[in-house]
Amino acid sequence: MGDAELTGVHCRLDELLAERGMTLTRLSEEVGVSLVNLSVLKNDRAKAIRFSTLVAICEALDCGIGELLVRVER
Amino acid sequence: MSDTSTFERRTERGVLYVVGGGALLVGAAAVLFGGTQLIIDAAGGAVPLHLEVDHALPDGIGGGTATLTEGAYDSAAVTANGLSGGVVTLLTVARGFGLLTTAAVAWSVAWLAWKLLRGQPFTASVGNALAMAGGSLLIGGLLSQGLGGFGTWLAIEELLGDVTAAADPFFPLVMGFDPAPLGYGLAMMLIALAFERGRRLQQDTDGLV
Numbered sequence: 001m002g003d004a005e006l007t008g009v010h011c012r013l014d015e016l017l018a019e020r021g022m023t024l025t026r027l028s029e030e031v032g033v034s035l036v037n038l039s040v041l042k043n044d045r046a047k048a049i050r051f052s053t054l055v056a057i058c059e060a061l062d063c064g065i066g067e068l069l070v071r072v073e074r
Numbered sequence: 075m076s077d078t079s080t081f082e083r084r085t086e087r088g089v090l091y092v093v094g095g096g097a098l099l100v101g102a103a104a105v106l107f108g109g110t111q112l113i114i115d116a117a118g119g120a121v122p123l124h125l126e127v128d129h130a131l132p133d134g135i136g137g138g139t140a141t142l143t144e145g146a147y148d149s150a151a152v153t154a155n156g157l158s159g160g161v162v163t164l165l166t167v168a169r170g171f172g173l174l175t176t177a178a179v180a181w182s183v184a185w186l187a188w189k190l191l192r193g194q195p196f197t198a199s200v201g202n203a204l205a206m207a208g209g210s211l212l213i214g215g216l217l218s219q220g221l222g223g224f225g226t227w228l229a230i231e232e233l234l235g236d237v238t239a240a241a242d243p244f245f246p247l248v249m250g251f252d253p254a255p256l257g258y259g260l261a262m263m264l265i266a267l268a269f270e271r272g273r274r275l276q277q278d279t280d281g282l283v
Contacts, residue, residue, distance in 0.1 A: 037283040047281030 094187025101180030215255025
């Protein structure tokens, strides 16, 4: 069972970054969240996310919260 | 990283090494030297006692430029021999509880220092160690003082005979009680609760981005 199946939430950061041609390092610089934390989020290893982090990422990627986080079957 | 924060980190680590190492040494000394002395005393029948006395100082003390205006003896360190087996056992057990309490507290402090050095202070083992140290101080303090005081009474009886019949016995039957270990024990248990709360908070933020 993958990490997303454990939490029931999949983070589409990888796909959104690819669509915008943006790197994780660039996103990290824009939103002020460490590369380590963004990697945790990207690989579905995060167990919780701050509203401030969520909003900052969505603003930087110009997307909605529902586009970034989607539910998966557990 | 700035020079100030590097200096602070090094100082912090230095303090933790000194405190942790010192606690380990104190604990080891209590078990090794204190334990050995305890066994030697118990086997030989010679028991060190701290007895309360209330006698005036002898006349003629002095000779310097300052003078004594008043003074009295309030305790005497003696070594008793030939006490009955029950009294020796009681006093030995009381001293043993004192040593075990010292060792438990020292081990807990050393463990906390080690976990702080490794950057993992909020773990179950630290909370358990602090709670155990607090409990040891409470129980050990009570037992050590209670058994020690009662044993000392019995020892005085065996040393001086029926002291209750004497008008002014050299060693009166009094029992002092020091509440400090109980206070320290309760304080340590509160700290253990705080660490347990910290552990839960850390658990809540684990995986938070």
